[in-house]
Amino acid sequence: MCCSSSIARDKATMGEPEAFDISAVKGMKFFDPHVHMTSRTTDDYQAMADAGVVALIEPAFWLGQPRTGLDSFRDYYSSLIGWERFRSSQFGIKHYCTIGLNSREANNENLAEQVMEILPLFIYKEGVVGIGEIGFDDQTAAEEKYYRLQLELAKEAGLPVQVHTPHRDKKKGTQRSMDIALEHGLDPYQVIIDHNNEETVKEVLDRGFWAAFTIYPFTKMGNERMVEIVKQYGAERIMVNSAADWGISDPLAVPKTAALMKMRGLSDQDIELVTYRNAITAFAQSGQIDEADFNAQADLTAKFEGNTILRGGQQPRPDKSSIIIS
Amino acid sequence: MKAVKEIIWSVVKNNISLEAENWLEDFIQSSDQSAQLAKVFVMLPRKTGKLQVAVNNDQQKALDTVDFGYIRNWTIDRLSRVCLLAGLDLDDKEVLFASINRLFLSAEVNEAVALYSALPFLAHPEIWVKRCAEGIRSNIGSVLEAIMENNPYPAANLDEAAWNQLVLKAFFTEKNIKNIVGLDERANLQLALTLVDYAKERWAAGREVNPQLWRLVAKFINAGIFEDLKTGLQHYDQTEQRAIALAVKESDYQPAKDYINTFPELKLALADGSLNWNSF
Numbered sequence: 001m002c003c004s005s006s007i008a009r010d011k012a013t014m015g016e017p018e019a020f021d022i023s024a025v026k027g028m029k030f031f032d033p034h035v036h037m038t039s040r041t042t043d044d045y046q047a048m049a050d051a052g053v054v055a056l057i058e059p060a061f062w063l064g065q066p067r068t069g070l071d072s073f074r075d076y077y078s079s080l081i082g083w084e085r086f087r088s089s090q091f092g093i094k095h096y097c098t099i100g101l102n103s104r105e106a107n108n109e110n111l112a113e114q115v116m117e118i119l120p121l122f123i124y125k126e127g128v129v130g131i132g133e134i135g136f137d138d139q140t141a142a143e144e145k146y147y148r149l150q151l152e153l154a155k156e157a158g159l160p161v162q163v164h165t166p167h168r169d170k171k172k173g174t175q176r177s178m179d180i181a182l183e184h185g186l187d188p189y190q191v192i193i194d195h196n197n198e199e200t201v202k203e204v205l206d207r208g209f210w211a212a213f214t215i216y217p218f219t220k221m222g223n224e225r226m227v228e229i230v231k232q233y234g235a236e237r238i239m240v241n242s243a244a245d246w247g248i249s250d251p252l253a254v255p256k257t258a259a260l261m262k263m264r265g266l267s268d269q270d271i272e273l274v275t276y277r278n279a280i281t282a283f284a285q286s287g288q289i290d291e292a293d294f295n296a297q298a299d300l301t302a303k304f305e306g307n308t309i310l311r312g313g314q315q316p317r318p319d320k321s322s323i324i325i326s
Numbered sequence: 327m328k329a330v331k332e333i334i335w336s337v338v339k340n341n342i343s344l345e346a347e348n349w350l351e352d353f354i355q356s357s358d359q360s361a362q363l364a365k366v367f368v369m370l371p372r373k374t375g376k377l378q379v380a381v382n383n384d385q386q387k388a389l390d391t392v393d394f395g396y397i398r399n400w401t402i403d404r405l406s407r408v409c410l411l412a413g414l415d416l417d418d419k420e421v422l423f424a425s426i427n428r429l430f431l432s433a434e435v436n437e438a439v440a441l442y443s444a445l446p447f448l449a450h451p452e453i454w455v456k457r458c459a460e461g462i463r464s465n466i467g468s469v470l471e472a473i474m475e476n477n478p479y480p481a482a483n484l485d486e487a488a489w490n491q492l493v494l495k496a497f498f499t500e501k502n503i504k505n506i507v508g509l510d511e512r513a514n515l516q517l518a519l520t521l522v523d524y525a526k527e528r529w530a531a532g533r534e535v536n537p538q539l540w541r542l543v544a545k546f547i548n549a550g551i552f553e554d555l556k557t558g559l560q561h562y563d564q565t566e567q568r569a570i571a572l573a574v575k576e577s578d579y580q581p582a583k584d585y586i587n588t589f590p591e592l593k594l595a596l597a598d599g600s601l602n603w604n605s606f
Contacts, residue, residue, distance in 0.1 A: 064465060065464070065465075065466075066460065066463070068431050104463050107459070107460065107463070108460070137463065138459075138462075138463065138487070138488075138491045139487075140487065167498060168491070168494040168495060168498055168520070168524070169494065169520045169523065169524070170523070170524075170527060171523050171527070172520070172523065197527060197530065197531065198527075198530040198531065199523075199526060199527050199530055221531075222531075225531065225532075247465075
């Protein structure tokens with residue numbers, strides 16, 4: 001999730017941009033296990049498909065502002081397993097999601113109670129690969145309460161958990177998230193601790209959890225730092241994601257990081273693990289991921305409840321270089 | 327607070343048309359404010375316009391005296407909305423809460439800014455604590471600014487956890503830390519420890535640290551924090567080093583003071599006593 005940040009300052013320290021040479025990773029497949037597609041455009045889907053992203057996970061989160069009623073939650077969860085999944089399929093990308101009550105909105109306890117009641121209606125749906133993203137934001141008592149309740153839900157359903165770690169007070173928040181998961185008897189191998197950095201990664205791996213890293217400009221990890229982390233810690237139980245959303249983020253973060261890893265001399269095997277295989281291994285524990293589904297050709301004539309993304313005679317791939325839009 | 331409200335009302339009147347003034351007066355005189363409020367609050371900019379307010383010298387002096395001098399930077403719609411909420415004649419606590427909560431639930435950005443700006447002026451300050459904590463979770467810069475900067479409500483009313491979130495988020499979102507009301511008074515150990523962790527995380531990512539952060543650590547420097555400060559002193563830029571040195575100067579931890587004296591440049595910077603938190 002984004003924060004407002006002084007972009008001009010960071011740009012000044014970044015130097016001349018280096019072009020993303022997609023040929024470095026041509027033919028490779030990628031899995032982005034954390035990306036909020038509802039806030040992205042069809043151009044992003046197209047670019048991701050072109051860059052080799054074959055599947056993704058969209059964790060349930062907030063909408064940038066708090067919802068005020070239960071129906072907004074219901075419709076949002078329905079859209080993740082409905083319209084958004086369909087939209088993704090139009091570009092040949094297999095769309096999975098995790099379902100949960102995000103930490104920020106856990107603070108509205110009255111509404112949170114109601115949301116907890118409808119969660120069981122969604123978590124057993126096809127293609128729901130975990131409970132997420134849940135965890136701490138401000139680290140309040142209410143956040144802890146709903147984190148614990150959802151861990152119990154995950155245990156009961158046998159689903160992996162995708163844990164959002166806080167931006168602020170990250171190190172303590174991350175430790176606390178792990179402590180609580182263990183306290184509830186979850187197997188750390190079923191728990192993906194997300195948004196790690198240099199300060200948190202060691203403990204997460206040492207304790208047997210999966211360590212996910214979000215490559216997100218300005219506020220989270222940069223991919224050069226990511227390369228160094230894989231060099232230092234190896235590829236086991238590490239995965240990268242874009243967490244692209246409505247902030248200044250990059251839906252190509254996973255393939256770009258793979259390309260950079262290739263350029264900086266990491267082995268193809270390690271690259272495959274952190275940009276594809278590990279995420280599948282972790283989330284396939286839900287029983288909901290079958291790689292055979294990834295290669296489905298986009299069926300551009302399919303319809304979702306009578307709707308299609310193709311409007312009256314539109315070509316599947318418009319020529320973006322043309323000034324004429326017909 | 328009554329005096330402040332009177333000054334603000336006089337500034338508002340100087341900045342709006344007679345027609346708008348009469349329209350506001352009609353609302354103020356209305357016996358049915360709770361039913362009228364939403365409509366009046368929302369359509370207000372159509373009557374007042376949205377220019378920055380003009381404040382005359384007498385008004386500015388009066389505002390400075392009561393620590394509300396900064397409202398000269400507000401637009402007239404924001405000030406009028408605050409004035410409108412501050413003057414509400416709703417005695418019943420529950421009616422007041424319901425009327426204003428409804429505005430929060432459907433607020434667009436400018437409305438939200440005005441609502442949070444009005445918190446210090448509302449009756450029953452305790453009923454807005456949750457709302458204020460919720461506002462700190464916003465990702466919208468101007469809304470955060472309205473809560474964090476030049477607003478006396480949070481320091482006076484938030485519990486320690488919510489207060490610490492406010493300060494931490496102000497650093498994360500690069501707000502003007504010096505404008506946080508009650509910053510030094512509400513410094514606490516928990517916040518200091520969290521800020522030191524944050525500084526270490528920034529260092530690990532090769533990013534700089536806002537020098538104001540050390541101001542909130544100063545009083546709490548102990549053996550553990552001292553170890554972290556050493557890292558900062560050895561690897562980072564001069565501004566940061568000076569801020570750390572100033573924090574050490576304000577602390578009671580002698581080993582850190584002795585250590586600073588081993589840096590000739592920092593010893594010199596502290597020597598004449600002119601370095602202070604406004605230097606950063």
